[in-house]
Amino acid sequence: MFLDKVKITIKAGNGGKGVVSFYRSKMTMNGGPDGGDGGSGGNIIFRASNNQNTLYGFKFNHRFVAENGHDGSGTNKTGANGKDVIIDVPCGTVISEAETGKVIADMREEGDMFTALKGGLGGRGNAFFANATRQAPRFSQTGEVVKEHEVILELKTIADVGLVGYPNVGKSTLLSVISNARPKIANYQFTTLVPNLGVVQYYDNSFVVADIPGLIEGASDGVGLGHEFLKHIERVRLILHLVDIAETDGRNAVDDYNKINEELKKYSEKLSTLPQIVVLTKTDLLPEEDLKEKIKVFEKSITKNSSQKPLILSISSITQKGLENLKNVVWSHLEKIPKSAPIEVEVTDFDKRDKTSINIVRRDDASFEVTGGYVDNLIRGIVLSDFNSFSYFQMRLKRDGVIEKLKDMGMKDGDLVRIKDIEFVYED
Numbered sequence: 001m002f003l004d005k006v007k008i009t010i011k012a013g014n015g016g017k018g019v020v021s022f023y024r025s026k027m028t029m030n031g032g033p034d035g036g037d038g039g040s041g042g043n044i045i046f047r048a049s050n051n052q053n054t055l056y057g058f059k060f061n062h063r064f065v066a067e068n069g070h071d072g073s074g075t076n077k078t079g080a081n082g083k084d085v086i087i088d089v090p091c092g093t094v095i096s097e098a099e100t101g102k103v104i105a106d107m108r109e110e111g112d113m114f115t116a117l118k119g120g121l122g123g124r125g126n127a128f129f130a131n132a133t134r135q136a137p138r139f140s141q142t143g144e145v146v147k148e149h150e151v152i153l154e155l156k157t158i159a160d161v162g163l164v165g166y167p168n169v170g171k172s173t174l175l176s177v178i179s180n181a182r183p184k185i186a187n188y189q190f191t192t193l194v195p196n197l198g199v200v201q202y203y204d205n206s207f208v209v210a211d212i213p214g215l216i217e218g219a220s221d222g223v224g225l226g227h228e229f230l231k232h233i234e235r236v237r238l239i240l241h242l243v244d245i246a247e248t249d250g251r252n253a254v255d256d257y258n259k260i261n262e263e264l265k266k267y268s269e270k271l272s273t274l275p276q277i278v279v280l281t282k283t284d285l286l287p288e289e290d291l292k293e294k295i296k297v298f299e300k301s302i303t304k305n306s307s308q309k310p311l312i313l314s315i316s317s318i319t320q321k322g323l324e325n326l327k328n329v330v331w332s333h334l335e336k337i338p339k340s341a342p343i344e345v346e347v348t349d350f351d352k353r354d355k356t357s358i359n360i361v362r363r364d365d366a367s368f369e370v371t372g373g374y375v376d377n378l379i380r381g382i383v384l385s386d387f388n389s390f391s392y393f394q395m396r397l398k399r400d401g402v403i404e405k406l407k408d409m410g411m412k413d414g415d416l417v418r419i420k421d422i423e424f425v426y427e428d
């Protein structure tokens with residue numbers, strides 16, 4: 001089964017908890033603090049792989065959650081880091097942010113790795129909070145909690161050459177005789193329902209050819225299989241435009257040629273300006289003289305209204321006539337055309353963590369509420385019942401300018417302040 005667009009949910013692991021612990025032995029009844037830090041959460045990593053050419057595997061498996069970091073323990077032991085989750089996607093998969101549609105990464109080449117989400121940081125154990133005046137802290141930090149995200153995976157195949165043309169003109173047959181691919185071939189329209197890729201060996205080199213379902217007039221409006229699969233040739237360097245010169249389906253070869261070009265143009269300007277070679281197929285079905293005449297008429301008609309003369313080759317996949325020449329010409333073109341540039345990444349800070357925002361609002365009951373990334377982060381370390389912990393919290397609010405901001409907003413002695421689950425009355 002083939003699937004080329006899916007939405008998945010990803011979440012890195014949360015950080016593990018730091019712990020409160022004190023060194024104890026037979027000799028020392030009351031040793032110093034030795035609570036270790038929590039481990040980091042696992043990352044979410046994408047990896048491009050040639051082992052698959054569809055996103056079908058994600059149809060029933062669309063939630064990926066990396067392991068949380070383990071909690072720290074006594075004797076200053078740091079918790080183990082959570083295991084990463086590696087998500088294999090076919091080469092050519094473009095990852096974008098579901099909310100905005102903006103591109104985060106383009107997974108082009110086999111083995112490309114992209115860390116989309118980093119695991120949450122582990123919390124500090126109480127050993128970390130010990131200092132000269134606070135020798136026995138009874139508090140530690142919880143791990144950083146990270147958010148889940150939705151991303152869209154879209155497969156935009158990367159091939160060197162794309163085969164386009166009406167259904168039944170012999171695209172799959174050509175692919176089958178020049179490459180290692182064994183696509184389905186039959187004498188009816190729309191045999192090919194999803195793209196096929198094949199590797200063509202050319203002496204010591206090779207190139208990849210993509211065969212897509214046939215196009216028909218009106219494909220841009222969804223007629224036939226529509227334009228849906230053209231995205232799989234958006235990134236080719238060269239288009240082979242196949243036209244059945246024997247006109248086996250009763251259409252006119254020149255009309256076919258013009259209509260397909262119109263459809264390409266309707267899909268995107270870029271597709272219509274890609275280098276194109278016209279390949280006349282099924283030449284074995286016409287007597288030599290008829291063939292010559294038909295090719296002449298075809299050439300004349302298609303160059304009549306255009307200044308550019310497209311290159312026209314003729315082949316028969318059945319008798320193999322013209323195939324060597326086709327490969328030579330394709331290769332000499334490919335050598336001159338640079339590889340397509342990667343899709344531009346639009347979101348570079350996808351996993352940005354907000355640790356600084358401070359928002360203060362005045363509530364109806366005249367209390368002040370502080371929210372934002374700064375407090376979310378600070379709160380991780382606070383144990384209200386612990387005097388030390390609470391004074392640390394107050395010290396940070398003062399040091400980091402939160403108290404100042406509250407005063408600017410009119411906070412006075414005796415006013416109530418809410419920060420997440422913590423409520424306190426401000427005293428000057």
Ligand SMILES: Nc1nc2c(ncn2[C@@H]2O[C@H](COP(=O)(O)OP(=O)(O)OP(=O)(O)O)[C@@H](O)[C@H]2O)c(=O)[nH]1
Pocket residue numbers: 166167168169170171172173174184185186187188189190191192193212213214215281282283284285315316317318319
């Ligand atoms: N005589 C002859 N028949 C051919 C040649 N190439 C393809 N055919 C026949 O044409 C029919 C269609 O071939 P396909 O390769 O399936 O055509 P396609 O363009 O992939 O068609 P869709 O997948 O439907 O778009 C089959 O019956 C092939 O055997 C050729 O060079 N000579």
Ligand SMILES: [Mg+2]
Pocket residue numbers: 171172173183184185191192213
């Ligand atoms: Mg086909």
